[in-house]
Amino acid sequence: MAADGWACVGDGRRIGGRGSQRVTRGLCVHMTCDDVDMTVEDPQTVLRAVAGARGWVLAVVSAARVVEVRRGLESAHAAGAFDPDFYDLELADTFHWEPPSELDEARSVIVVARPATAGRLVFRIGGRDIAVMVPPTYRRFRVAGREMVAQVDQVLRSSGHRAVAAEVPKKALAVGAGLARYGRNNIAYFPRMGSYAQIAAAWSDLPAGEDLWREPVMLEDCDACRACAVACPTGAISGERFLLRGELCVTHLNEWPGSFPEWLSGSAHNALVGCMRCQDVCPADRDVAGWVEDGPAFSDEETRLLLAASPLEGLPAETRVKLDGLDTFMEHGLLCRNLAALLTGEI
Numbered sequence: 001m002a003a004d005g006w007a008c009v010g011d012g013r014r015i016g017g018r019g020s021q022r023v024t025r026g027l028c029v030h031m032t033c034d035d036v037d038m039t040v041e042d043p044q045t046v047l048r049a050v051a052g053a054r055g056w057v058l059a060v061v062s063a064a065r066v067v068e069v070r071r072g073l074e075s076a077h078a079a080g081a082f083d084p085d086f087y088d089l090e091l092a093d094t095f096h097w098e099p100p101s102e103l104d105e106a107r108s109v110i111v112v113a114r115p116a117t118a119g120r121l122v123f124r125i126g127g128r129d130i131a132v133m134v135p136p137t138y139r140r141f142r143v144a145g146r147e148m149v150a151q152v153d154q155v156l157r158s159s160g161h162r163a164v165a166a167e168v169p170k171k172a173l174a175v176g177a178g179l180a181r182y183g184r185n186n187i188a189y190f191p192r193m194g195s196y197a198q199i200a201a202a203w204s205d206l207p208a209g210e211d212l213w214r215e216p217v218m219l220e221d222c223d224a225c226r227a228c229a230v231a232c233p234t235g236a237i238s239g240e241r242f243l244l245r246g247e248l249c250v251t252h253l254n255e256w257p258g259s260f261p262e263w264l265s266g267s268a269h270n271a272l273v274g275c276m277r278c279q280d281v282c283p284a285d286r287d288v289a290g291w292v293e294d295g296p297a298f299s300d301e302e303t304r305l306l307l308a309a310s311p312l313e314g315l316p317a318e319t320r321v322k323l324d325g326l327d328t329f330m331e332h333g334l335l336c337r338n339l340a341a342l343l344t345g346e347i
């Protein structure tokens, strides 16, 4: 069994449960959550139990690891690993490397991942129903991130600690912390969730404890597989290096404003936002590939309004409710642009 749980489904430990009252030596934390109610000595143990009860995974790493990850990223940039425009748009200002002033002393970063389902929307055009996918990350994006951090903060407050959302490189921290492995497609794969995971991170004043940091690891499934590289419509997963050619990735192209480049084939579009090709073909996702929730469905009239890029304020209230419910973080005009690219040929 691999230490990071890839060959098993957890270590089987159970630390109390609803109503259990286990009192041990050391710092005592009593916390009550919907489905975990226990008294244990160590906030990290409580955190992991609360996460486990929800099907999430969690790790606490030293804040110093963020500095290391930053150095790695900056030296890769200095060595010319990133397309300069891509770096400026996607990476240069994305991360907040300093902990927020509201924490007296940030000692650790807590990384949490939870399972996420893809969404299958329906757009009706000329009486025909066309299914359009929303990849797992984008569904309830903001809510999911906020919930994970709020839950961690709630648990920590019982022991006088805090957690505050961190915008740091989440995959690198999840993999370094031993929670996940990289796929060749550069996505992080978690036991029992595969790549269908949403990741959140939080700065905390909780001491990190035992350092279990490790070098990045790739999935064993990738050793004899290149399915994602073959399926990638733009060659972003290169045979020459591990690091994604992010500037070619459809997700990069359809998350940003502007027109799509001329070289991008119309058939490359496959989701309302993002791209599912390298996940759809991945054998390591075989157990989660069916994690798809249906809805909402958009009528002929709603689809027509969206394809005409009608402003959000002008849409019927029920259409706005459906769009708000997606919570993708994407600006309305970009979703309309992406939909038009997807449905070209269907109209």
Ligand code: B12
Pocket: 069, 072, 073, 090, 091, 094, 135, 136, 137, 167, 168, 169, 170, 171, 172, 182, 185, 186, 187, 188, 189, 194, 195, 196, 197, 198, 199, 200, 216, 217, 218, 242, 243, 244, 246, 249, 251, 252, 255, 273, 274, 275, 276, 278
């Ligand atoms: C910028 C960004 C993008 C960019 C760049 C993607 C990328 N691979 O960097 C674009 C817009 C293209 C993108 C696309 C997607 N993204 Co994105 N993205 C981010 C963001 C903001 C930062 C990612 C980052 O740190 N990139 C910098 C690179 C250098 O980091 P890295 O990929 O970890 O690279 C490390 C490895 O390459 C490693 N390494 C180097 N050499 C080698 C060699 C070996 C053998 C190994 C094992 C490792 C290794 O070292 C590098 C540095 O640490 C995060 C949110 C966040 N705050 O973290 C979301 C995030 C990573 N994205 C996410 C998702 C889901 C996606 C998409 C799957 C969305 C979709 N379905 O359409 C695609 C996947 C594209 C892909 N194949 O990677 C999720 C990840 C979920 C998961 N399970 O991994 C995140 C965490 C958002 C979230 N909160 O959920 N994304």
Ligand code: SF4
Pocket: 183, 184, 185, 219, 221, 222, 223, 225, 226, 227, 228, 229, 278, 281, 282, 283, 284
């Ligand atoms: S498709 Fe194959 S090579 Fe790509 S991430 Fe999945 S297992 Fe690895």
Ligand code: SF4
Pocket: 185, 231, 232, 233, 234, 235, 236, 237, 244, 248, 249, 250, 251, 274, 275, 276, 277, 278, 279
């Ligand atoms: S998300 Fe799409 S474009 Fe980006 S690497 Fe995966 S298959 Fe290629």
